[in-house]
């Protein structure tokens with residue numbers, strides 16, 4: 001192990017250089033999960049996303065980061081609205097790069113779910129919440145709502161653009177726009193939360209992503225959506241009126257984003273927009289392993305050229321590999337399983353008969 005003390009060149013602290021990068025396929029079977037993925041000239045070493053830099057995931061995505069202070073879900077959330085926030089984020093990005101792991105950031109505004117205290121507290125934290133239109137439909141305690149004016153929309157749009165510029169300076173590899181979970185963008189596209197009758201009464205938001213794309217031309221732009229509101233009843237009435245957000249509108253919306261060139265990867269999540277949601281209930285089976293995969297599969301079928309990510313209670317390596325093999329998704333996003341088992345990528349490789357690079361300092365465990 002003569003290489004073990006070779007430092008990562010140019011890193012601000014000592015980190016052992018891992019060659020190849022942790023989580024890179026090195027032999028044995030070659031599961032799809034460990035096939036590199038190229039997006040806009042950037043190579044992700046495998047297709048297991050969201051986890052820890054030293055544990056072999058293909059990419060880390062920093063969690064919802066608000067573009068304005070009052071757009072955070074709670075004061076505990078991350079933010080990127082001023083230059084002093086650049087340096088600490090840069091340090092995280094440099095650490096991840098020193099471990100050979102790509103890292104992106106999820107830019108967000110929590111809309112009518114913003115400015116609350118953390119879930120274990122009860123009072124509203126902020127002075128105001130933006131919403132397409134009152135009334136507030138969630139159950140959480142919240143500050144007074146304000147229906148957004150055109151000026152408010154410009155303010156938020158400008159904030160997304162400013163945050164994008166800062167992401168460039170920080171050196172993130174990709175940006176993910178948070179268009180899911182009942183936050184501002186989802187609120188605007190869903191008929192259950194957007195009852196406006198003006199020009200903002202429909203899903204016009206794909207055009208707004210063009211301004212982010214202008215600033216983020218050369219690097220991957222991901223969008224996370226909720227593919228359904230999980231409200232009871234159909235997505236569309238018999239006379240064709242949209243009643244709630246669902247897979248039909250999601251597919252159309254994604255098609256528009258694709259035609260505008262504002263999306264390189266779609267991350268398919270669900271829910272969060274309707275306080276009476278019944279997750280997994282609307283005739284799609286119960287909530288269990290990969291319960292959202294039918295949504296990523298449907299969108300992949302409709303838009304085969306798009307790189308699509310599957311989300312939701314993914315944990316079993318063999319089943320997960322089958323999602324990719326069967327063309328239901330191109331990458332997987334794991335949250336809770338990677339929290340429980342940060343080494344999931346390496347363990348999955350072992351289960352699938354593949355040899356994958358472990359961190360130098362952890363080699364003896366593998």
Ligand SMILES: Cc1cc2nc3c(=O)[nH]c(=O)nc-3n(C[C@H](O)[C@H](O)[C@H](O)COP(=O)(O)O)c2cc1C
Nearest residue numbers: 063064106224269311312313314333334335336337
């Ligand atoms: C602690 C925690 C933090 C999360 N933060 C975010 C977030 O910032 N943005 C987001 O879109 N989803 C977030 N999620 C949701 C996950 O990304 C994921 O969609 C959801 O947990 C379902 O996947 P899982 O079954 O693999 O956990 C979070 C989930 C957990 C458990």
